[in-house]
Amino acid sequence: MSGFGAGFICVTLILCMVVPGLATVYTVGDSSGWTLGADYTTWASDKTFEVGDSLVFNYDSSHTVDEVSASDYKACTSANAITTDTSGKTTIDLKTAGTHYFICGVMSHCAGGMKLAVTVGTGSTTNPSKTPTTTTPSSQTPKVGTTPTVTRSDSITLSPLVALVITFVAFCLLSV
Numbered sequence: 001m002s003g004f005g006a007g008f009i010c011v012t013l014i015l016c017m018v019v020p021g022l023a024t025v026y027t028v029g030d031s032s033g034w035t036l037g038a039d040y041t042t043w044a045s046d047k048t049f050e051v052g053d054s055l056v057f058n059y060d061s062s063h064t065v066d067e068v069s070a071s072d073y074k075a076c077t078s079a080n081a082i083t084t085d086t087s088g089k090t091t092i093d094l095k096t097a098g099t100h101y102f103i104c105g106v107m108s109h110c111a112g113g114m115k116l117a118v119t120v121g122t123g124s125t126t127n128p129s130k131t132p133t134t135t136t137p138s139s140q141t142p143k144v145g146t147t148p149t150v151t152r153s154d155s156i157t158l159s160p161l162v163a164l165v166i167t168f169v170a171f172c173l174l175s176v
Contacts, residue, residue, distance in 0.1 A: 023052040028102075028116060034059035036109060040116040050123035051097055055116075057090040063114065064105040065090040073115060078105030097122045 026047060029038045034057040057065045065085045066078040078084065083092075084105060094100065097120050104114035 023054065024050070025054045025056060027056045027058065029058075033057070034063055034065065034104070034114065036112050036114060038113065040113070044116060044118055047118075049094055049118045049120045051094055051120060052123050053094045053120070055092040055094065055102075055118070057085075057092070057102075059088060059090075059104075061086070061088060062106065063109065065092070066103050066105040067092065068101050068103055070099065070101055073101035073103060073117060076103060076110035076115065078103060078110075081105065094118070094120045096120065 026049070028034050029040065029043055032038045059065070063086075064078070065083075066081040067083045068078055068081050072078065072080055092100075092102070099117055099119045102116045102118075103110040106114075
């Protein structure tokens with residue numbers, strides 16, 4: 001019975017480590033929400049969107065959230081919208097890699113800045129922006145007797161399948 005308890009604890013710990021890293025929910029415009037006068041290009045510029053993440057649009061009844069093509073985004077038209085919502089709280093699950101385009105379909109709102117383009121990555125565990133970097137430029141030579149400083153900024157995210165396999169193996173080992 002103690003093996004079952006240890007296995008349960010192991011499963012719980014692994015799920016707690018893995019599940020939170022699977023997806024990110026972004027509230028578009030943060031506390032401002034989906035409204036006129038916000039700069040959505042700047043809002044999105046420091047974010048990394050991946051397949052599995054979600055966008056939440058919070059807005060009042062005078063707006064819409066329309067997913068549109070690149071050409072409709074440039075023209076600020078929602079005549080051929082891929083999806084349209086007017087509920088006041090729209091959640092868009094980012095299911096495919098590539099650039100996704102959103103506008104407010106109310107006349108002149110898109111032209112007034114209510115437009116958002118997000119580039120979605122594949123969600124792979126190897127992100128080129130997270131590779132190890134060195135703080136000593138290659139053109140400089142370290143002083144004698146010192147070691148160049150290396151800063152690691154990469155991280156590892158387990159896929160659900162790998163987490164499940166690890167959990168199963170740990171459970172079997174702890175149950176013995």
